[in-house]
Each structure stands twice: as C-alpha cells, then as structure tokens.
Amino acid sequence: MDIADLSDLLNRIEGCRVLCVGDLVIDQFVxxxxxxxxxxxxxxxxxxxxxxxMxxxxxNVIRNVVALGGKPVLVSVVGDDPEGQTAASLLQAEGVDPAGLLAIKGGRTGxxxxxxxNGHQxxxxxxxxxxxxxxxDTAALLDRIRAAAQQADVAILxxxxRGLVSRDVSQGLIAACREAGIRVCVDPRGKDYSRYDGASIIKPNALELTEETGIDIRGDDSALAALDAAMARLERTDAIIVTRSSAGMTVRERSGETRHVRSRPRQVYDVSGAGDTAISMLSLALGAGxxxxxxxxxADRAAGVAVGKVGTATVSAAEILDDERAQGFEDARTKLLTADAAAQTAARWRAHGLKVGLTNGCFDILHPGHVSLLRQARAECDRLIVALNSDASVKRLKGEGRPVNNEVSRATVLASLASVDRVVIFGExxxxxxxxxxxxDLYFKGADYTVEQLRPLGGDAVERHGGRIHLIPLEDGHSTTSTLARVARSKS
Known part of the structure; x- marks a missing residue:
C-alpha cells in the first residue's frame, strides 16, 4: 500500500462521524x-x-474509532445497575456522549x-x-438509531x-441508514445472515462464515465458494468480506467481482479485538469516501498492528503509519531476488491466482516519470516485478559515466516503493x-515504445506464454538524461 495514499486516507477519516450499534460489555481484567x-x-x-x-x-469498537480519529455515537442498552453507570463513565472518559445508552429497568449490564x-488467562x-x-425497549432503541443516523457518515452494527441485535433492530438500523444515505458495515455473529440483509458490507471471519455456510475455509477457492454461498442467500447486501487471519481478506461484491487483500507476515501476540479494529478502520475509510x-x-494494516499487541488494544493512525514506514524499510531488503528466486516467486503467485506484471529499465536516477509508470503498472496487476539493468549493462547501453548510482543503490530505492513487489537484477x-x-501475465513499458519494437526484446516470450504487452503513457519532461544535462549546465 502506498504510504502517501495511506497517510491521505488517515487524514480524511479524522472527525468522521460513526454510528455504532451493538452489544455493550464491560471488560474486567484481574x-x-x-x-x-x-x-x-x-x-x-x-x-x-x-x-x-474497559x-x-x-x-471496543468505540475505543478503536476514537483512537483512529473518528467521532463515534454509541446506541446500545445497559442495565440500571452499577455496571451500567460504569459504562456511561467509561464512554465519557473516551469523549463519547452516553446519551445513546438505553437503561433497561430491572436489567443487567453484560x-x-x-x-x-503471569500473563496467562x-x-x-x-x-x-x-x-x-x-x-x-426495541422501539425506544430504534428511535435513538434513527436520530443518530441523520448525523452520521457511516454506521457499524x-x-x-448478547441479545441486542434482533432482526427488528438490524433491519431498523439498515432502513434508517439507507434513508440517511449512509453505509452500514456489519460484524456478524451466529447463523442466518438474512437478518443483516440490506447492509452495505457483512464482515465475518473465516470461522463465522464456515458456521453460516457449512463450507470449511482452507484456501482461496473454498473462501470464494463460501462467499458465493452466503451471497446467494441475500438479496440486497452489497458485499461480503471474510477476514482470514494471516491469509488476509477476500471480498465478494454483488456485481460478482472478487478480490484478495494479502496480509504481511507478522509476529502475532494476541488476536483479541483485531476484528473490532478491522471493522472500525474499514467503516471509517468508507465513511471518508x-x-x-x-x-x-x-483495515488489514490496522488489524496487523492490533495483533502485535497484547489484549483488546486499540490502534491509532500514527501507529499504522509508523508500522507502514518500518515495514517499507524491511521490504526493501526482502524484495531483492535472484533470477531463479524471482521465477519461483512468480510461479507461486500465479498458482494462487494472482496476475503477475513485469517491467524493466535502468532507473538510474529515480524521477516522477518512473514513479508514475510503476504506479500505473501496479494498478493493472496483483504483483509487479521490476527487472533492473546491472551496472555493466547500463554502461554498455548508456556509455561512460553511467550509471550514476550503482545497482545495489538503484535496487534498494526501487524496492522501497509500495508499487514494487520484487526487484531482480539482470546483466544482459x-x-x-x-x-x-x-x-x-503483463509486460509493461512506456508508450515511447511500440509493441513491434518490444517483441524481439522479450515481448514475444510474453505473448507465447499467454501474456500481454501493455504500454503506459509517460509523463512529459522527466528523464535521467535531461536531469543530468541540467546538472551539467548548472555547473558550467
């Protein structure tokens, strides 16, 4: 994920108004x-x-929304007991108005x-x-929901x-949000998702979706089969997303489109509350447009930070950015591959149904034209490999004095880009x-080439294997040669 896109999104979710409806529990740790x-x-x-x-x-969804910079409104029920008063106080401590809490006479708070x-439960x-x-009580709760929906940018169910989310409450929330023109994201529980039908997104984890469909989710194919089975039972739901722990997330949209979001390998300390973090980040992002x-x-990045903490911890926008920056430095080291390793990696990606793209060049002094080409290429495929000319081949192609930066430096800079998944150096x-x-599957070059020019340079191999040559429009005014010429003129 491009860190600039992530930073922009995290800025946009600041102040996003989120209606949260659901079971409230007081968590106590002794x-x-x-x-x-x-x-x-x-x-x-x-x-x-x-x-x-806490x-x-x-x-906990409320706590995560607050930590991420959102403005939540909670509509829920408590008992008229000391724990209910504790819930109101804890909400106030988070800066959230407890007016949305309905105190049930004679009831008790969960x-x-x-x-x-010694660290073990x-x-x-x-x-x-x-x-x-x-x-x-249901009617009173729905009155609070309808009023809050009119002031919200997005809603979470x-x-x-614990008994609050009946069919009447779920459908009442969805109807109120549709009338207000906002999306509803559901974190479900139990079987029969028909009570959530009409939501924008239903987000079960793999175990929950297995319980709903009877399909054991063990890989991409079974995940898609389970999503199809669940979607076939719903008439008005826009999308279902299944969170799959280390395998990431998979979505099935009403249009039939499917997509996988892969998680990075991480050290997992505790998965408690990671689902709350994910639904909070997902909803805030959608609410921000x-x-x-x-x-x-x-949402995957936020949940990844959450599992690195112990307990039902919250995640802040700053922590997500810090994690992305740190991962970028780590990725720069792990993305550099030999030709054999790159071939094995590409084959493994294709076996998982991923579309593999390739581009090549000297990338001597990285400039905006390079960045634009790489970002456009990555948008057309699932994984992008950059083939980088070695120092010797650059010298043969460009002449004495080139490259300006050696191959290790050039490869490291390329590998630090979010749009680049792997870098391999070649000497030919x-x-x-x-x-x-x-x-x-796709071979990318700038539109200053033609398909006919590229075929003898390797394009024919792409087509022979069933792939396609894709030409990308170039940004005018950017090249390493012109940059070096400007530097030379400035010294004269």
Missing part, C-alpha cells in the same frame, strides 16, 4: 500471581495485584471478567444481560450475540531471457 493452592478445593489462589476495567464488545496469572466469567428486549478495496487494505542487454523464465 491480574495477579499464583503461589499456593486453596484448602477448600484443588484450585490455585490468585493473589490479585491490579484490576482494569469498554468491550461494541464498546460483563466479561478475565483472571490472568486462568478463567473467564461471563455475565449476559437478561433475555431479549421488549417491544417498547456490532453483533456479539474511500473505495472498498482501499478501505480493505487500510535485454531482459528477454529473464522474461522467458518469469512468463509474466
């Missing part, structure tokens, strides 16, 4: 140490050292209490609200299976042998 066993039963005694209380379930010893105790909402695929990539005067080995 931390301590265990050194002895109870005399009353064969169980360890936890010596409590500290206790933390908003959970839909409340809680989840975890007992943690010993026991988890749940307390669910009593029963389902009455008709009067966070179903944690981003397209679905950009919103998915941003043309990339024909490398193209034969890589067999790209």
């Amino acid at each position: 931390y301590g140490e265990t050194r002895r066993v109870s005399r009353e039963a064969p169980v360890p005694i936890l010596d409590e050292k500290r206790r933390e209380t 908003l959970g379930a839909a409340g 809680t989840k209490t975890r007992f943690v010893c 010993m026991l988890c105790v749940d307390r669910d609200p009593d029963g389902t909402l009455s008709a009067a 966070s179903d944690y299976g 981003a397209g679905l695929h950009l919103a998915m990539r941003a 005067d043309t990339p024909a042998d490398l193209i034969e080995a890589l067999a790209p």
Whole structure:
C-alpha cells in the first residue's frame, strides 16, 4: 500500500462521524500471581495485584474509532445497575456522549471478567444481560438509531450475540441508514445472515462464515465458494468480506467481482479485538469516501498492528503509519531476488491466482516519470516485478559515466516503493531471457515504445506464454538524461 495514499486516507477519516450499534460489555481484567493452592478445593489462589476495567464488545469498537480519529455515537442498552453507570463513565472518559445508552429497568449490564496469572488467562466469567428486549425497549432503541443516523457518515452494527441485535433492530438500523444515505458495515455473529440483509458490507471471519455456510475455509477457492454461498442467500447486501487471519481478506461484491487483500507476515501476540479494529478502520475509510478495496487494505494494516499487541488494544493512525514506514524499510531488503528466486516467486503467485506484471529499465536516477509508470503498472496487476539493468549493462547501453548510482543503490530505492513487489537484477542487454523464465501475465513499458519494437526484446516470450504487452503513457519532461544535462549546465 502506498504510504502517501495511506497517510491521505488517515487524514480524511479524522472527525468522521460513526454510528455504532451493538452489544455493550464491560471488560474486567484481574491480574495477579499464583503461589499456593486453596484448602477448600484443588484450585490455585490468585493473589490479585491490579484490576482494569474497559469498554468491550461494541464498546471496543468505540475505543478503536476514537483512537483512529473518528467521532463515534454509541446506541446500545445497559442495565440500571452499577455496571451500567460504569459504562456511561467509561464512554465519557473516551469523549463519547452516553446519551445513546438505553437503561433497561430491572436489567443487567453484560460483563466479561478475565483472571490472568503471569500473563496467562486462568478463567473467564461471563455475565449476559437478561433475555431479549421488549417491544417498547426495541422501539425506544430504534428511535435513538434513527436520530443518530441523520448525523452520521457511516454506521457499524456490532453483533456479539448478547441479545441486542434482533432482526427488528438490524433491519431498523439498515432502513434508517439507507434513508440517511449512509453505509452500514456489519460484524456478524451466529447463523442466518438474512437478518443483516440490506447492509452495505457483512464482515465475518473465516470461522463465522464456515458456521453460516457449512463450507470449511482452507484456501482461496473454498473462501470464494463460501462467499458465493452466503451471497446467494441475500438479496440486497452489497458485499461480503471474510477476514482470514494471516491469509488476509477476500471480498465478494454483488456485481460478482472478487478480490484478495494479502496480509504481511507478522509476529502475532494476541488476536483479541483485531476484528473490532478491522471493522472500525474499514467503516471509517468508507465513511471518508474511500473505495472498498482501499478501505480493505487500510483495515488489514490496522488489524496487523492490533495483533502485535497484547489484549483488546486499540490502534491509532500514527501507529499504522509508523508500522507502514518500518515495514517499507524491511521490504526493501526482502524484495531483492535472484533470477531463479524471482521465477519461483512468480510461479507461486500465479498458482494462487494472482496476475503477475513485469517491467524493466535502468532507473538510474529515480524521477516522477518512473514513479508514475510503476504506479500505473501496479494498478493493472496483483504483483509487479521490476527487472533492473546491472551496472555493466547500463554502461554498455548508456556509455561512460553511467550509471550514476550503482545497482545495489538503484535496487534498494526501487524496492522501497509500495508499487514494487520484487526487484531482480539482470546483466544482459535485454531482459528477454529473464522474461522467458518469469512468463509474466503483463509486460509493461512506456508508450515511447511500440509493441513491434518490444517483441524481439522479450515481448514475444510474453505473448507465447499467454501474456500481454501493455504500454503506459509517460509523463512529459522527466528523464535521467535531461536531469543530468541540467546538472551539467548548472555547473558550467
């Protein structure tokens, strides 16, 4: 993902108004140490050292929206009990007005209490609200939803299976949001997604989608089959996105379009709350006007930061940018491949259904024309490989004094670009042998070439393997030669 695009998006979501509807839970964590066993039963005694209380379930979505720079409004229910008062106080501490909370007379607020010893959870105790909402309470809740929808840019329905998200509430929210002209993103729970039909996006994880469809998701093909099965049961839903842990996300849109967003390999410490982070980032991006695929990539990046933390931690915009910058430096080292490794990588990508693109050049002094060509090329394929002329071949092609930058420097700069997935250095005067080995689906060159000129330089191998030559319009006024000429004139 281009860091400039990500930075621009994170700036745009600042202040985005998000209506959050869903089950609210008070998360309690009791931390301590265990050194002895109870005399009353064969169980360890936890010596409590500290206790933390925070908003959970839909409340954790609220925390993530706030951390990312959004302005949430929560509509939910609590009991008329001390825990309900705690929920209101915690919302106020996040800068969120608790006026959207409906206190149920005689009801109780949902809680989840975890007992943690030396970093390991010993026991988890749940307390669910009593029963389902009455008709009067449902009507009062829907009144709050309709009023809040008129002031929102996007809505999130966070179903944690605690009794709030009935069919009436779900369909009432969707109707109110359609009337207000805003999207609804659903984090589902349980079977029968028909109660969410009409939402803009339903975002189950792989296990949840398996429960809904009966299709065990083990790879791209089974993920797409499960998405097709779920979409076939819905008439008005725009898209379903399945989050697949380290495999990333896959979307099936009403139009029939499908797309995979791949996650980077990461050290995972705790997946708790990563789904809340993902739905928050996805919804904020859509509310700020981003397209679905950009919103998915941003959500994947945010969730990736979340799994690197312990507990139901939130993620800020600054953390996402810092992570993307750090990953960019790491990528620059890992993207440089030998010709054999590049051929194996390209074959593996194609086996996963990815469209592989290739371009080549000297890229001696990287300029805006180069950047534009690479970005346009990457937009046309799933993975882009850059074949880079070695120092010796540049000297043969360009003459004495070239290259200005050696091949390692040039490869490192190229590899730092988000639009470039891999870089391979070749020593021949043309990339024909490398193209034969890589067999790209698309071969990109600037429109100062013609297809006929490129065929003897390797383009014929592209076409023989079923690929296509794609010419990209160039930006006027940019070239390494003209840059060097300007430098020479400035010194004279």
